[in-house]
Amino acid sequence: MYIIIVGGGRLGYYLTRALLDEGQEVLVIEKDAGFSQTINAELGSVSLHGDGCEVATLEAAGANRCDIFITVTGDDEDNLVACQLAKHKFNVPRTIARVRNPQHEKVFKKLGIDATVSTTNLILEHIKHELPSHPLMHLLDIQEKGLEVVEVTIPPGSTCVGRQIKELPLPQDSILSLIIRKERKPLVPTESTVIEAEDQIIAVIRPETENELRAALMSD
Amino acid sequence: MEFYRILVPVAGSQADEGAIELACSLAKQQSRSKIFAVHVIPVERSLPLDAEIKPEIGRAEDILGQAEKIAQEMGCVVETDILQAREVGPAIIDEATEREIDLILIGVTYKKHYGQFCLGDVLPYVLENAPCRVLLDHQIDV
Numbered sequence: 343m344y345i346i347i348v349g350g351g352r353l354g355y356y357l358t359r360a361l362l363d364e365g366q367e368v369l370v371i372e373k374d375a376g377f378s379q380t381i382n383a384e385l386g387s388v389s390l391h392g393d394g395c396e397v398a399t400l401e402a403a404g405a406n407r408c409d410i411f412i413t414v415t416g417d418d419e420d421n422l423v424a425c426q427l428a429k430h431k432f433n434v435p436r437t438i439a440r441v442r443n444p445q446h447e448k449v450f451k452k453l454g455i456d457a458t459v460s461t462t463n464l465i466l467e468h469i470k471h472e473l474p475s476h477p478l479m480h481l482l483d484i485q486e487k488g489l490e491v492v493e494v495t496i497p498p499g500s501t502c503v504g505r506q507i508k509e510l511p512l513p514q515d516s517i518l519s520l521i522i523r524k525e526r527k528p529l530v531p532t533e534s535t536v537i538e539a540e541d542q543i544i545a546v547i548r549p550e551t552e553n554e555l556r557a558a559l560m561s562d
Numbered sequence: 563m564e565f566y567r568i569l570v571p572v573a574g575s576q577a578d579e580g581a582i583e584l585a586c587s588l589a590k591q592q593s594r595s596k597i598f599a600v601h602v603i604p605v606e607r608s609l610p611l612d613a614e615i616k617p618e619i620g621r622a623e624d625i626l627g628q629a630e631k632i633a634q635e636m637g638c639v640v641e642t643d644i645l646q647a648r649e650v651g652p653a654i655i656d657e658a659t660e661r662e663i664d665l666i667l668i669g670v671t672y673k674k675h676y677g678q679f680c681l682g683d684v685l686p687y688v689l690e691n692a693p694c695r696v697l698l699d700h701q702i703d704v
Contacts, residue, residue, distance in 0.1 A: 344610075369607060387649045390607070404607035 343367065346408045346434075348394030348424045349415035350377045353440070357414060358385060369403055394424040397431060405432035414440040422446075425455045457485060478556055481544070490549050498539040499562050508533040510558050513551035520544040564592055565665040565695075570599045570640075571654050574625040577669030580701040582629050585667050586636040597640040599629040600657055602650045611646055619644065651687030659693050667697045 343366050347354050350372030361368045362385060371394040372378040381389035392399035394413065405411065411428035413421035421439040428434040441447050441460045450458045463480075471479050482491040496503060502510055507518060521535065522528045522542040529535070531543075537559075547555055568585045572578040582599065589595035601622040605611055626642040633640040647653030658666055666688060673680050689696055 367611070387647070387652050402607060404609070406608055407610070 343409045344404070344407055345369075345410045345412065346371065346400075346403055346405060346428070348411075348413040348421070349440075350374070350381050350389055351414070351416065353414045355381060355385075357412070358388060362386075362388065371399060371403055395420055395427065397427060400424075400427055400432060405434060408432065408434045410434070410436045410438065412438045412440075416442065418442050418446045422450060422453065422455065425450075426453060429454055429456075451485060457483075478552070478560070483549075484546075488548060489546055490552075492545050492547060492552070492555070494543045494545060494555065494559050496537055496539055496541045496543065497560055497562075500537075500539070500560055501562065502537045502559050503539045504536060506534050506536055507531055510537070511554075512558050513547060513554035516545055516547040516551060516555055518543055518545050565589070566592055566595050567661060567663045568595065568597045568665045568667055569654070569658050569661065569663040570597060570629070570667050570669075571650075572599050572601050572625050572629050572669075574601070574621065575669065575671055577671050577699065577701065578625070578629060579632055579669070581667050581669030581699045582632045582640070583636060584697075584699050585640075586633055586638040588665070588667075589638055590636075597633065597638060598657075598661060598663070599626055599633075599640045599642045600645055600654070601625050601642075602645045602647055602653045604650055605646050605648060607648065611648065613646075615646075649687075651684045651691070654684070654688055655691045655693070664694045665697060666692055666694060667699060669699045669701075672700065 345361055345366050345368050347358055347368060347370045350370045354370055358368050358370050368388055370381055370389045371392055372381065372389055373393055375391050378389040378391040390403050392402065405428055408428065411425060411434040413424045415421055418441055425437040425439045429437050436456050438457045438459065439450055439455050441450060441458045444460045444462045447458045447460055467480055479493045480490060481493055484490065518531050520528055521531050523538065524540060545555060565588050568589060570581050570585045585597045589597050603615060603618045603622055605613060622644045630640055630642060645653050645657060654666065668685065670685065673682065
């Protein structure tokens with residue numbers, strides 16, 4: 343698989359190293375000649391000095407045969423432009439962009455970027471996981487299908503405790519796919535499964551119905 | 563000085579002939595010496611590294627054939643190889659490392675770029691990164 347990474351900073355460097363270790367063909371496009379040289383010296387001839395937002399650079403990088411195009415510069419605008427060029431000019435099948443400002447994520451998605459990675463949101467999710475006051479956690483975005491996988495921990499005082507799943511006002515199209523119970527085997531719930539306090543539920547939902555799910559499973 | 567494994571990168575320039583001849587002369591001084599002649603085809607990133615670039619491969623075969631002929635005339639055997647790489651310098655260094663070469667011998671011409679003497683990109687890289695001795699052979703009549 344041929345992967346192009348735009349941005350040869352620390353993130354780009356370690357990402358490149360990890361992907362090379364996996365046996366992938368990787369090229370890093372880096373604006374700074376010094377950084378580019380360092381990468382070439384340490385990882386082999388895998389860096390191209392140039393601007394990933396320029397068509398000529400992407401042509402020289404062989405973007406036309408690229409399988410995955412990843413942008414990890416510190417600049418959201420550069421990440422967006424480079425991904426859009428890759429997507430629309432070179433028909434790259436999969437583009438992934440780093441987003442520094444989480445508010446930009448929606449714009450990236452609207453403009454056709456296949457996947458976004460927001461470090462702010464990732465850290466936030468980890469913090470939420472550590473805090474008992476945040477029992478709903480995002481596990482995975484399935485952007486192309488407009489779905490997300492979330493984990494919900496049922497608070498002891500929730501109105502859903504002791505009720506069957508079919509009795510709950512769950513959002514339309516939502517699926518409760520797995521229940522993990524303390525010191526018991528995980529189970530695939532059916533409509534008649536009774537919810538217990540502190541159940542960890544893995545659910546597949548539409549992102550816009552997150553509040554409905556929260557109300558159905560976590561309200562006092 | 564004894565050299566048992568000599569690598570001669572050939573690029574199809576006029577200086578190749580002198581480099582092969584010198585390599586043969588050095589090899590003849592040791593009974594177990596081996597000469598390796600390689601030609602590196604730089605492959606654009608728009609193509610996979612193992613792409614079959616027929617005109618380039620044909621040219622490489624001609625260049626290496628010529629090197630073999632020169633060595634034969636001097637009573638030596640040269641092992642030849644065509645390499646495909648993104649950059650020539652690192653490919654030469656990798657080859658020298660893999661084959662445990664103890665001398666890289668390169669024929670050079672006196673190239674000028676904008677009126678200034680210029681070694682190009684490959685030679686400085688080889689000089690900086692070679693795992694063995696490097697000999698640049700410049701012939702005055704080339």
